[in-house]
Amino acid sequence: MEVKINREIRDYTESLFFGLSMRQFIFSVLAVGVAIGIYFGLQGLLGTETVSWMCVLGAFPFAALGFIKYHGMTAEQFLWAYIKSEFLMPKKLTFYPVNVYYEALKQTIEKHEKEELRRHD
Template sequence: MEVKINREIRDYTESLFFGLSMRQFIFSVFAVGVAIGIYFGLRNLVGTETVSWMCILGASPFAVLGFIKYHGMTAEQFLWAYIKSEFLMPKKLCFYPTNIYFEALKNIIANHEKEELKRHD
């Protein structure tokens, strides 16, 4: 008998509905709700083929948000991190190059230059 265990135990997600986690299931329900709303809202205005493509385009962002992970963050965690870094706490990073080697040996170089001047005089 073999029991499979995730290599990274923190990646474990419990399947609740249809093999989906609760988060994935909720976003899937939102996607279906958006598709149904688009269909019933636009079926009399445009043709069946057009409204079906609009349903797909309208529901796909919600479906993707339930499954996406970026750098270990869920979509809403990533969105919150982006808003914080770009709008709430923006920082202007400036690069000032420094020559660490020169800074460490500045005194020694100055002493050698003085000695060279004394020798030539």
């Protein structure tokens, strides 16, 4: 008997329905619902092939929300991070260089400069 354990324990997700997590299952049901709604809504207006493509295009965003992770973030976490970085946070980044060597030896340098001024006086 073999028990599978994730290498990274934080990646563990409990499968509830059909091997899907609760999040994946909810978004899958939502995607199927949207596809069915599009199918019955556009069936009389467009041809079968066009309606089938519209169903796929309409269901894709909802399915993607449940399954796609980017840098360990879920879709809504990624969307919130994007909105914060692009719209809420200031864009202007200013760089002020710091001479670390000068800052470390600042007192010593100032002391030598004062001594030089005294010698020349």
